[in-house]
Amino acid sequence: YDNGGTVDANVNWVARQPFHYQTIKRIGEKQLAMWGVASIDFNARLDRSVAMTFARFQNRSYFYGIGGLQNYGMLNDPSRITPIGPDTKAAGGTTWPLATADEEYRDVLKLYSQLQLQMGGNLEMTDRMVLLLSTTRQPMLAKLSPFNVSVNQMLRENFPNMEIKAAPEMTTGSGELMQLIVPDYEAQETTWLGFTEKMRAHPVVQELSAWMQKFSGGTWGAIIRRPIAIAQMLGI
Numbered sequence: 273y274d275n276g277g278t279v280d281a282n283v284n285w286v287a288r289q290p291f292h293y294q295t296i297k298r299i300g301e302k303q304l305a306m307w308g309v310a311s312i313d314f315n316a317r318l319d320r321s322v323a324m325t326f327a328r329f330q331n332r333s334y335f336y337g338i339g340g341l342q343n344y345g346m347l348n349d350p351s352r353i354t355p356i357g358p359d360t361k362a363a364g365g366t367t368w369p370l371a372t373a374d375e376e377y378r379d380v381l382k383l384y385s386q387l388q389l390q391m392g393g394n395l396e397m398t399d400r401m402v403l404l405l406s407t408t409r410q411p412m413l414a415k416l417s418p419f420n421v422s423v424n425q426m427l428r429e430n431f432p433n434m435e436i437k438a439a440p441e442m443t444t445g446s447g448e449l450m451q452l453i454v455p456d457y458e459a460q461e462t463t464w465l466g467f468t469e470k471m472r473a474h475p476v477v478q479e480l481s482a483w484m485q486k487f488s489g490g491t492w493g494a495i496i497r498r499p500i501a502i503a504q505m506l507g508i
Contacts, residue, residue, distance in 0.1 A: 288495060290468050291338040293329060294488040297322060301481045322487050326471050330491055334465050335441040337493040346463065346494045346502075347441065347449070355449065355504035356386050366507045367448065373415040376423045379508060383452045384431075387503035395454065400433045405450040406442035409508060447507040454501040462501040466492030 297318050307314035337344035344350065358379045363370040371379075380403065388395050413423040413436065427434055442449045454462055468490030477484045496502065 287342050289341040289343050290490045290492050292490040297485045299483050326489050333491040334494045343493040349496045351499040355506035358508050368412045368508050373417040373423050377426050383503050383505045387452050390500040402435045402453045404437045407438045407440050410438040450505045450508050452503045462498045464495045466495050
């Protein structure tokens with residue numbers, strides 16, 4: 273009947289500052305009537321414009337954060353581990369345009385080895401991972417080896433639970449960046465894409481011959497909870 277032994281959880285209180293933003297939708301009575309005669313859903317199109325504008329800004333904040341605030345993104349969070357470099361290719365340099373399929377695959381293996389090192393050797397090749405690279409480098413995974421096997425096929429065979437994602441933001445001013453991310457480990461999310469509100473639609477205000485409506489939102493940027501679960505390679 274012994275009551276010894278306890279469990280606990282570790283929490284680090286890291287300061288972050290939110291950034292709030294807004295936009296205004298305004299529609300005139302005659303304007304709405306004119307578009308209605310043309311059978312154009314002008315009000316709905318404005319709503320879609322608001323939604324797309326907010327989504328793009330929110331997505332950008334998750335990559336870059338907000339300058340001047342303690343609000344960071346996946347590409348500039350101060351807790352990120354320094355990127356490693358790719359291997360030198362037979363054709364010269366380190367970038368993928370002149371690399372063979374085998375050389376590209378070896379770069380991904382090198383990045384996985386770095387991630388394994390950061391994680392203390394606790395990963396399995398069957399674990400869920402996300403390979404994130406630019407939209408200009410993703411098509412290069414279709415290159416074929418001398419045995420007519422693409423880099424994509426080799427990755428799927430050896431990393432069955434790896435997802436490959438592409439984003440134009442991975443083309444940086446310092447070169448092409450590639451990240452290998454463990455989305456969650458030991459029931460803890462690696463990153464949290466934070467927001468105060470995705471989008472708040474404020475009341476519609478009636479003017480003399482128009483309507484106005486304000487929309488607002490807020491972002492915390494990308495909060496990296498476990499930096500060791502993200503390995504980076506710069507210069508592919």
